[in-house]
Amino acid sequence: MKLQNKSLPQKTVLKELELKLKKDFTFTSGKILGSMCSEPHPIARRVYVRYLEKNLGDSGLFPGVTELEKEIVQMLGTLLSNPAATGHIVTGGTEANTLALWAAKRLSKKKNGEVIIPVSAHCSFDKAADILGLKIVKVGLNSKFQVDVAAVKKRLNPNTIAIVGVAGTTGLGVVDPIKELSEIALENNLYLHVDAAFGGFVLPFLRELSYSVPDFDFTLPGVCSITIDPHKMGLAPIPAGGILFRNEEIKKAVAWKVPYLAGGETEQATLVGTRSGASVIAVWALLRHLGVEGYRRIINRCMRLTWKLVDEIKGIEGLEIVTEPVMNVVGLKSKVFDIRKVAHELRIKGWAISLFPGHIRVVVMPHIRWGHIEHFIKDLKEIAKKLGVRKEGEVLAVSSI
Numbered sequence: 322m323k324l325q326n327k328s329l330p331q332k333t334v335l336k337e338l339e340l341k342l343k344k345d346f347t348f349t350s351g352k353i354l355g356s357m358c359s360e361p362h363p364i365a366r367r368v369y370v371r372y373l374e375k376n377l378g379d380s381g382l383f384p385g386v387t388e389l390e391k392e393i394v395q396m397l398g399t400l401l402s403n404p405a406a407t408g409h410i411v412t413g414g415t416e417a418n419t420l421a422l423w424a425a426k427r428l429s430k431k432k433n434g435e436v437i438i439p440v441s442a443h444c445s446f447d448k449a450a451d452i453l454g455l456k457i458v459k460v461g462l463n464s465k466f467q468v469d470v471a472a473v474k475k476r477l478n479p480n481t482i483a484i485v486g487v488a489g490t491t492g493l494g495v496v497d498p499i500k501e502l503s504e505i506a507l508e509n510n511l512y513l514h515v516d517a518a519f520g521g522f523v524l525p526f527l528r529e530l531s532y533s534v535p536d537f538d539f540t541l542p543g544v545c546s547i548t549i550d551p552h553k554m555g556l557a558p559i560p561a562g563g564i565l566f567r568n569e570e571i572k573k574a575v576a577w578k579v580p581y582l583a584g585g586e587t588e589q590a591t592l593v594g595t596r597s598g599a600s601v602i603a604v605w606a607l608l609r610h611l612g613v614e615g616y617r618r619i620i621n622r623c624m625r626l627t628w629k630l631v632d633e634i635k636g637i638e639g640l641e642i643v644t645e646p647v648m649n650v651v652g653l654k655s656k657v658f659d660i661r662k663v664a665h666e667l668r669i670k671g672w673a674i675s676l677f678p679g680h681i682r683v684v685v686m687p688h689i690r691w692g693h694i695e696h697f698i699k700d701l702k703e704i705a706k707k708l709g710v711r712k713e714g715e716v717l718a719v720s721s722i
């Protein structure tokens with residue numbers, strides 16, 4: 322499209338937009354079952370549009386928002402067992418993970434730094450390592466789809482600078498044995514980053530709901546930083562990721578002095594300069610409005626639906642779950658059908674699901690209702706029936722997992 326010469330009336334533009342955006346999926350339709358984002362909470366939506374002009378890139382201009390960000394970091398730090406944690410609300414998990422690896426690199430004196438990550442880690446670590454000139458060493462998983470701790474130990478070498486553990490993996494919502502990783506990190510003087518981009522807003526509330534939750538946060542002395550994203554299970558509008566460092570010293574490793582700003586000299590410990598104050602305000606409003614009680618209620622509802630979904634899947638011939646869910650992420654596989662065909666058929670029926678090598682991922686986000694699950698199961702049964710129908714003697718395709 323070429324930028325036209327003439328100005329257009331706002332009404333015309335809005336109409337045009339409405340037409341163009343009609344193709345997009347909506348969370349309210351209940352058809353988005355494969356996303357880690359959700360419909361932003363109404364209070365977050367309200368304050369976000371009200372404070373659009375706030376810019377935390379020039380914090381001296383907006384001391385009020387700067388204070389709110391500090392309070393958020395304190396609240397999230399408390400949630401993750403360290404009220405003294407320091408950090409920022411950033412653009413998302415990718416920026417948070419990048420900042421963590423950057424801190425690890427700057428704190429280490431090593432030249433050809435290597436970072437050990439599980440194969441289940443999010444691709445943001447590959448991106449970050451590429452930018453930072455670090456080598457990524459990927460290790461396999463155990464039978465519970467957690468990082469294989471013995472394999473991590475085996476891959477340690479003089480160039481290793483950091484280890485990454487995931488608390489809520491992208492594909493299956495699994496929590497790595499962070500306690501063991503913490504011990505390895507302490508013994509070998511390594512930086513340990515925990516990616517709880519998704520799980521950070523789930524695990525503390527599961528614990529509140531009396532689920533058995535392994536230690537994954539700053540309680541473990543080796544943990545140097547944690548990613549926790551409000552724009553995933555926190556119900557915040559995009560962009561809102563979170564990076565928390567154990568202490569100021571670690572954060573300082575990535576802090577840059579910016580002396581010339583309109584609001585006066587400041588330090589930025591984020592990748593981006595100009596950044597959304599509205600995002601921070603929305604997160605603050607959400608945390609204050611929902612509190613532990615509110616999030617616990619939301620997680621409880623998501624988990625109840627997750628268990629119902631799992632029960633229903635177990636009743637469909639040819640389909641099974643990859644592993645018992647730890648959080649509201651369910652992996653679906655088949656020993657009978659090619660799971661890619663199942664995903665294809667689901668997409669034809671309008672379902673937005675995620676397809677991983679060997680499994681379909683369903684994320685039961687807060688926008689999902691029981692009716693949506695029922696509808697999904699009905700479609701899944703139809704698909705299983707359709708794919709299961711075969712002529713005599715024909716061999717069914719076997720999925721790759």
Ligand code: 0PR
Nearest residue numbers: 356357358413414415443445490491516518519
């Ligand atoms: N860490 C973990 C564990 C993640 O799952 C993700 C993304 C990230 C880091 C990176 O976060 P940002 O995307 O905020 O940078 N997890 C989702 C995923 O890959 C991202 C997503 C969200 C994808 C919504 C699709 C979608 O509709 O599935």
